[in-house]
Amino acid sequence: MEKVRIGFYALTSCYGCQLQFAMMDEIVQLLDKANIECWFMVDRDSDEEREVDIAFIEGSVSTQEEIELIKKIREKAKIVIAVGSCAIHGGVQSWGKDKELEELWKTVYGDGRVKFEPKMAEPVENYIKVDYKLYGCPPEKKDFLYALGTFLIGSWPEDIDYPVCVECRLNGNPCILIEKGEPCLGPLTTAGCDARCPSFNIACIGCRGAVGYGVAWFDSLAREFKKKGLTKEEILERMRIFNAHNPKLEEMINKVFEEGE
Ligand code: SF4
Ligand code: SF4
Ligand code: SF4
Structure with a gap:
């Protein structure tokens, strides 16, 4: 061979x-x-x-x-x-x-x-x-x-198309976002790290990148972050760390802050 x-x-x-x-x-x-x-x-x-x-x-x-x-x-x-x-x-x-x-x-x-x-x-x-x-x-x-x-072996590997939250829930971790109000990016982020950071009680910063810009709900998560008291700038800064090339990021976050309370 x-x-x-x-x-x-x-x-x-x-x-x-x-x-x-x-x-x-x-x-x-x-x-x-x-x-x-x-x-x-x-x-x-x-x-x-x-x-x-x-x-x-x-x-x-x-x-x-x-x-x-x-x-x-x-x-x-x-x-x-x-x-x-x-x-x-x-x-x-x-x-x-x-x-x-x-x-x-x-x-x-x-x-x-x-x-x-x-x-x-x-x-x-x-x-x-x-x-x-x-x-x-x-x-x-x-x-x-x-x-x-x-x-x-002449085959093709599967892609990972589900978020860190899936692994986090399977590990039985308490949710940092819901219970502590910390801005965890697990819901947007491609799984595969076995939810390493939330498993140590640290919010995910999204280092594996989004599960796909067309399917990751940046706006929904931004709405949750806003309810927890984060400003537009804080949310954008956090989401940009590993997703700065998402062409709709700013538009989605702006929309959330134009909605009012
Ligand atoms: S802690 Fe983060 S990764 Fe875990 S379930 Fe909550 S939002 Fe998802
Ligand atoms: S920051 Fe990276 S290693 Fe940590 S939970 Fe998120 S994707 Fe996994
Ligand atoms: S910073 Fe870039 S090169 Fe370094 S570990 Fe992360 S992805 Fe790899």
Whole structure:
């Protein structure tokens, strides 16, 4: 059986997703079935020019050079997987999407200059077709193994289309939103983390991203947050952390605050 050719590429990111995968013991077993063509974190002989069967992309598209890189990856890969919240949703670096790039640049770098041409952080899918998504910041190891294992046997992994609340209720946690009035984003957020934060009595901040902008009820949840006393700005700020690229977010929250009491 021919080995599957794998590439792992990093855009603007903290490298946490690939570190999560590189630290897995199972990577060694994988080497029987796969050739790593490009993954600079684990192989110094990596080459971005090689063709691959599966390309994993981490990070948000935040420079002009990264736009060219992901187009090249798409051309050379049969399957492209966006890995983690940066690649799928633009990540926390998209949080300031409502501000000008120049203002953000000055806040972080002052008068410093770099050799690349920066742009606002964006999801990979804004530029190329993405075939599958591994949610999380970083994704769970089990998600990586499940997806890869499924591809290795020539099948296709299922998507996760239900929210963190499902796992939270199955774990029998008391609801932080209802009982403590804290702004938990579990009802909007893609499950798969086994409701990690609510299980420690901490409200979910939505790090796995929304279950889909067309189906996640940001307005309904904002209405609940408003009843708990949060202002429009506080709600927007919280929901934007990992969902800044939701094109209707502001409109939905505005609608809630125009409704009156
Ligand atoms: S998704 Fe999270 S862990 Fe992965 S690169 Fe982005 S910030 Fe790091
Ligand atoms: S604590 Fe959060 S995740 Fe758990 S049920 Fe309540 S709203 Fe959902
Ligand atoms: S509970 Fe929410 S913030 Fe915590 S790991 Fe899960 S998705 Fe991320």
